[in-house]
Amino acid sequence: MPDQALPGPPLRVLVADDNPVVRAGLAALLDAHPGIRVTARASNGAEAVAAATRDRPDVILLDVRMPGSDGLTALPLLGRLAPVMMLTYSREPEVVAEALRLGAAGYLVHGEFTAAELITAVRDVRDGRATFSPSAEAVSSASSAASSATAATGSDSLGVSYEPNEISSHLQPVVAQSSKARPASAAGLQRRGHNRLDFGLSSREVEVMDLIAAGMNNRQIAATCFISEKTVKNHINRIFAKLHSSTRSEAIAHWLGTARGGWNR
Numbered sequence: 001m002p003d004q005a006l007p008g009p010p011l012r013v014l015v016a017d018d019n020p021v022v023r024a025g026l027a028a029l030l031d032a033h034p035g036i037r038v039t040a041r042a043s044n045g046a047e048a049v050a051a052a053t054r055d056r057p058d059v060i061l062l063d064v065r066m067p068g069s070d071g072l073t074a075l076p077l078l079g080r081l082a083p084v085m086m087l088t089y090s091r092e093p094e095v096v097a098e099a100l101r102l103g104a105a106g107y108l109v110h111g112e113f114t115a116a117e118l119i120t121a122v123r124d125v126r127d128g129r130a131t132f133s134p135s136a137e138a139v140s141s142a143s144s145a146a147s148s149a150t151a152a153t154g155s156d157s158l159g160v161s162y163e164p165n166e167i168s169s170h171l172q173p174v175v176a177q178s179s180k181a182r183p184a185s186a187a188g189l190q191r192r193g194h195n196r197l198d199f200g201l202s203s204r205e206v207e208v209m210d211l212i213a214a215g216m217n218n219r220q221i222a223a224t225c226f227i228s229e230k231t232v233k234n235h236i237n238r239i240f241a242k243l244h245s246s247t248r249s250e251a252i253a254h255w256l257g258t259a260r261g262g263w264n265r
Helices: 019-033 045-056 071-079 093-099 115-125 134-153 186-199 203-213 220-223 229-242 248-255
Strands: 013-015 034-043 059-062 084-088 105-108
Touching: 013 019, 013 045, 013 115, 019 034, 019 105, 019 115, 034 045, 034 115, 045 059, 045 071, 059 115, 071 084, 071 093, 084 115, 093 105, 093 134, 105 115, 105 134, 203 220, 203 229, 203 248, 220 229
Parallel strands: 013 034, 013 059, 059 084, 084 105
Antiparallel strands: none
């Protein structure tokens, strides 16, 4: 059955991400679905606040690390204008906790959701239902418990620390794969999260590996991450060693859990 348009006016979305390719990709992905329309785009937190004040979106998709005014800096203001869902590569527990403390209504980590799940998450956030990626879910539960403890004791037990404006790339696989996205099972998402933990990659190595899986070459990865090609090669050498791989295709197969023997090897 074809996807039917939702009754009433379309859900208005603001996309804030410093990567123009990501902004365009997300806009195309969301605009392709009935009942959703991207009405504004922003490349940093200040632009997002200005656009949200002007256009009054129903949902704001917000990256964490952007030049100038980053996502967490703008989050408190944006949260007064519309529900905000973080859409980012940043999976560090302290960043997730800080986003929740500042009022984020959801938190999705790139590589842990499909295009179809993103559409559902946008609609859920608009309707007041929080959505979290697997790696952010545990932090959300801990933050809820901490909030209860704070209410009981009057003290802040989270103790989070976040350093804004760390350079990070934002070219997400969900954009590159949007034309062939398919619903993923909870087991599949869990497997992907376990892969990342089992292989022991650093945050930057996770970022580079995701870009490799998205089909980018070394030059494109270097430009996206604002690092040299030599540094990219060094990251790839360490990634291949940790994934026990000798080629890009073999590394991608292990990373996505499709290699023979699976992720429980």
